[in-house]
Amino acid sequence: GNSVTQMEGPVTLSEEAFLTINCTYTATGYPSLFWYVQYPGEGLQLLLKATKADDKGSNKGFEATYRKETTSFHLEKGSVQVSDSAVYFCALRVAGGTSYGKLTFGQGTILTVHP
Amino acid sequence: DTEVTQTPKHLVMGMTNKKSLKCEQHMGHRAMYWYKQKAKKPPELMFVYSYEKLSINESVPSRFSPECPNSSLLNLHLHALQPEDSALYLCASSAGDTYSNQPQHFGDGTRLSIL
Numbered sequence: 001g002n003s004v005t006q007m008e009g010p011v012t013l014s015e016e017a018f019l020t021i022n023c024t025y026t027a028t029g030y031p032s033l034f035w036y037v038q039y040p041g042e043g044l045q046l047l048l049k050a051t052k053a054d055d056k057g058s059n060k061g062f063e064a065t066y067r068k069e070t071t072s073f074h075l076e077k078g079s080v081q082v083s084d085s086a087v088y089f090c091a092l093r094v095a096g097g098t099s100y101g102k103l104t105f106g107q108g109t110i111l112t113v114h115p
Numbered sequence: 116d117t118e119v120t121q122t123p124k125h126l127v128m129g130m131t132n133k134k135s136l137k138c139e140q141h142m143g144h145r146a147m148y149w150y151k152q153k154a155k156k157p158p159e160l161m162f163v164y165s166y167e168k169l170s171i172n173e174s175v176p177s178r179f180s181p182e183c184p185n186s187s188l189l190n191l192h193l194h195a196l197q198p199e200d201s202a203l204y205l206c207a208s209s210a211g212d213t214y215s216n217q218p219q220h221f222g223d224g225t226r227l228s229i230l
Contacts (some may be wrong), residue, residue, distance in 0.1 A: 031216070034218055043119075043221040043223040044158065044205065044221040046221075087155065093215075094216060095215055095216035102171075103160070108157055
C-alpha cells in the first residue's frame with residue numbers, strides 16, 4: 001500500500017531560522033507528491049507539488065524536491081516568519097490502480113515560529 | 116482565498132437534529148470529496164464523487180448521507196449524530212477523475228459540534 005512518514009513534531013524555531021521538515025514515502029506505482037499547510041482555524045491549502053522525479057516544487061519561499069532514489073520530499077525554507085506557524089502535511093497520490101487516486105497523508109508536523 | 120466554499124463555518128447540533136453541510140466549487144472539477152478531520156490529525160476520507168456519481172464510500176455510518184445535485188455542488192446530510200462525530204468537515208475537489216494524480220483543493224471546512 002501507500003504510506004507517508006513525516007518527522008515528528010512539534011517544531012519550534014525563531015524567526016529567520018532555516019526550516020526542514022522531513023517526508024519519506026512508500027507507494028505502489030508512480031506518485032505525485034504534495035505539501036499542504038493548515039493555518040489555525042482554516043482548511044488545507046496546497047503549498048507545492050511535484051509530479052515526477054527531480055521536480056522541484058516551490059511557493060512562498062518553500063521548496064521541496066522529488067527524490068525517487070531516496071523516496072523523499074523534504075520541505076525547506078531558508079528564513080521562516082511568525083506567519084509560517086501552522087501544521088504541515090506531506091501527501092501523495094497515485095493515478096489509477098487499487099488506490100483509486102486516494103490522497104495519502106502523513107501525520108502532520110506542527111510548526112511554531114517565535115519572534 | 117479558497118476556491119472551494121463551504122457553509123456554514125460553524126455548526127452546533129443536538130443528537131436528534133437534522134442538518135446539512137454545503138460545498139461549492141467553480142473550477143470545473145469533476146471529482147469532489149468529503150473528509151473528516153480531528154484536531155491536529157490528517158484528514159480522513161469519507162466519500163468521493165466522480166462526475167456527480169458516488170464512487171467511494173469509506174465505510175461511513177449511514178447517519179452521514181452525501182448528495183451531489185450538480186457538478187458544482189456537494190452536500191452532506193447529517194442525522195442522529197454522536198458526540199464522537201464532532202470534528203472539522205472538509206470538502207475538496209480535483210481536476211480529472213478519481214483515478215488521476217492531480218492535487219485536491221480544499222475548502223476551509225465546517226466545524227461541527229454535537230451536544
